[in-house]
Amino acid sequence: MGKISYINASPVYYGLDHGLLPHWLAMISDVPSVLNRKIITGQIEVSPISAAFYAMHHRELLLLPDLSISCHGRVLSVILASNYAIDDLEGKKVMFTRESASAASFMKMIFNQRKVSPVYEIGSVNNCRMVSESVDAALVIGDAALRQPWDQVFEYTIDLGQLWFEMTQLPFVFAVWVVRRSFAQKYPFLVKDIHQLLLESKKQGYQHMDEVVEAGKTKLNLERSIIKEYFDLLYCDLDDKKIKAMQMFFNSLLDQGILKEKTDIRFFKA
Numbered sequence: 001m002g003k004i005s006y007i008n009a010s011p012v013y014y015g016l017d018h019g020l021l022p023h024w025l026a027m028i029s030d031v032p033s034v035l036n037r038k039i040i041t042g043q044i045e046v047s048p049i050s051a052a053f054y055a056m057h058h059r060e061l062l063l064l065p066d067l068s069i070s071c072h073g074r075v076l077s078v079i080l081a082s083n084y085a086i087d088d089l090e091g092k093k094v095m096f097t098r099e100s101a102s103a104a105s106f107m108k109m110i111f112n113q114r115k116v117s118p119v120y121e122i123g124s125v126n127n128c129r130m131v132s133e134s135v136d137a138a139l140v141i142g143d144a145a146l147r148q149p150w151d152q153v154f155e156y157t158i159d160l161g162q163l164w165f166e167m168t169q170l171p172f173v174f175a176v177w178v179v180r181r182s183f184a185q186k187y188p189f190l191v192k193d194i195h196q197l198l199l200e201s202k203k204q205g206y207q208h209m210d211e212v213v214e215a216g217k218t219k220l221n222l223e224r225s226i227i228k229e230y231f232d233l234l235y236c237d238l239d240d241k242k243i244k245a246m247q248m249f250f251n252s253l254l255d256q257g258i259l260k261e262k263t264d265i266r267f268f269k270a
C-alpha cells in the first residue's frame with residue numbers, strides 16, 4: 001500500500017502508524033508522482049494518488065470511498081510562487097514540481113483558459129532561493145510549499161485551492177485513494193479490509209489531532225499555529241460535493257485537451 005510522504009496525509013495514517021498496521025500489509029511512502037507511477041506498474045495495489053492521474057487511468061483503477069486530500073478554499077500547500085501575475089507570465093519560465101499531477105494539470109488548465117503560454121520546466125523545488133534565481137514562477141506542493149519562505153522570495157504566492165474556489169465556489173480534490181481494478185476483482189474481501197483499516201486509521205487520526213499537529217510541527221519545524229491552521233483547511237473525506245467538484249475538474253481538463261476522454265468515476269464496492 002502507498003502512503004504520501006507529506007504531512008497532508010498524516011491524519012489518514014495515524015492509526016496505521018500507531019499499531020493498526022497488520023503484518024501482511026507493507027507500506028511504501030513516497031511523493032505523489034512516484035505513487036502514481038507505482039500503481040500503474042503494479043508495484044503497489046492500493047494507494048493515494050493524484051486525482052488528475054486517476055482521471056488519466058480511470059479504466060484501470062477504482063476509487064476507495066470517503067478518502068481524499070481536499071480543500072474548500074485556501075490549502076496553503078499548493079501554491080504558484082511567482083514574480084508576475086498569472087496573466088503576465090506569457091513567455092516567462094515556470095517551473096513545475098516533478099511531484100505533482102493534479103496541481104500541474106490545474107495550472108496548465110488555467111494558463112490554457114487565459115491564453116497565457118509560459119515556458120514550462122520540470123524540476124526540484126526544494127530550495128526557494130535557488131528556484132527564484134532560475135525561473136519567474138514555481139508550482140510547489142506538499143511539505144516544500146509549507147516549509148520554504150516562498151512569500152519572501154517571490155512577489156506573489158497564489159494558493160491554488162483558493163483560486164479554484166473563486167472560480168467555482170467548490171472544494172478541490174487533489175488526491176484520492178485507489179485500488180487497481182484487477183486486484184479488487186481478485187481479492188474483494190482483502191480490499192474491503194484495507195479500506196476499513198484506512199477509515200479506522202483516519203478516525204483515530206482525527207481523535208488524536210493534537211498529536212498529528214505536533215508531529216507535523218516537528219517534521220517541518222514550523223509554528224504550531226500554522227500546522228493547526230493547515231489541518232483545519234484540509235479535508236480527508238470524499239462527500240458528494242467533492243465528487244461533483246472532482247467531476248467538474250475532470251470535465252474542464254477534457255475541455256482543455258489535457259485529458260483525452262471523459263472520466264467515468266467508479267468506486268470500489270465490496
Ligand SMILES: C=C(O[C@@H]1C=C(C(=O)O)C=C[C@H]1O)C(=O)O
Pocket residue numbers: 004006008032049050051069075077078099100101102103104141142143174175
Ligand atoms: C494538498 C496537496 O495535495 C496533493 C497534490 C497532488 C498533486 O498535485 O498531484 C497529489 C497529492 C497531494 O499530496 C499537497 O500536496 O499539498
